[in-house]
Amino acid sequence: MINLKEWINKGRLKSPWVVHFDCGSCNGCDIEILACLTPVHDVERFGIINVGNPKHADVLLVSGTVNHRNKIALKNIYDQMAEPKAVIAIGACGLSGGVFHDCYNVVGGVNKVIPVDVYVPGCPPRPEAIIDGVVVALEQIKIKLGLAEAPAVHAVHME
Amino acid sequence: MMILGKLLLGVIGLALATFIGGFISGLDRKITARMQSRFGPPLAQPFYDVLKLWGKAPMAVNAWLVLCAYLTLMASALSVFLFFAQSDLLLIFFVMTIGAVFQVMGALSVNSPFSHVGAQRELLQMFTYEPLIILVIIGIAMHTGSFSIASIYALDTPLLYSMPFLYVALGIAFTIKLRKSPFDISASHHGHQEIVRGVLTEYTGRQLAMLEVAHWLDVVLLLGLCSLFWSTSAIGLFLLLAVTYFAELFVDNVSARLTWGWMIKRALGPGVALAMVNLLWLYAIK
Ligand code: SF4
8 A cells, every 4th residue: 555645756756847937038948948848849748737827836947047137036936836846947048147147237047046956058958958957857856855865966968 | 225325326426536537637638639749648647746736835825715625626526426326406506516616716815816817707607607507407307307317317218319409508518617728718728828827826736636636526527417418328328428528629629719708609699599499399399
């Protein structure tokens, strides 16, 4: 007899709902994120659904640089998500500020404002890399739940 | 003994309905994905979703929302229980309505504008499908002379022969209740994002899981109502349900989401007209 907790953990790994926040991206990364939903990549086969509501989401995908205006919105969205949750920073901009890093209005990468679990590099990253990012985020959630050991490398390399 | 047997039937039916409802939802997503030339999620995906939602940290905005989620689930469960216990159709309908009303009340108890817009639209959807279901029930009562489900099973020809137009009206009500295109107005199904999730926006974690299960039960109840139209043979019943559900999926995938005004004009009007024609026909052949 498997207990309810184990069933819930199985569900958590099989149904990561993602919410996407565009933090001042050039839209390059956003298009690649949306490409994951198309028939070519079809993330729904992993149970991944793109929801519009942070309150229903498990994984936050952030693309673009954080600036002084939208850091409040970013923090707000993060706070509205219920535990357990994970954050994925997407693209060079989300990682460090990218080409915009020394603009006067830019704070920097997503991790300046909220804790980031997975970094997906690229300008923009390929949809495969983004999907892999979500899979790695699930590993992170596994570690948070105490179901797996922490690995040494967190970044995704696809090229 | 009779009553005990019916109670037992109701309990078994309710337990089965929860599982069947979940798998219908999984099958729904799989077939929809195939229609869009995607691979689609595993069949058990709805169960994974509900289990995950059940395990989320509590984030309810207020106590009223939690109460409404419980009451919605209880009303849906009770209506399915009554259906399998072969109770009175009118009673089943009223219990089902209570569930829908509490879901709206919960959505109205918070400040979120998305939730409010969703709730108002859900009321308009109820305003559209409820008259249709009531007319179907009246038709059944005119034909069999009673509101009880047992009297339908006593018939020796399928209801569909004498109530084809009422079946179409029921199909329209079913599409609205399923929240499928073109009627996914108050809250949309997964993958679509109408006004965030409309009436479901503020329900999170456990409450959302409960509403999801309540939705499965509602779908089973509506399929149950459809099954009454071919109560004479199990194969005919299964074929009728399969064709009906496939038609729902087809309509969902070929149509766009439309507005509530269109729904009232193009769904309520023709639906009531079809039902009335059928009722007059029933009256004439009496
Ligand atoms: S990483 Fe590149 S593609 Fe992505 S938002 Fe920045 S500039 Fe655009």
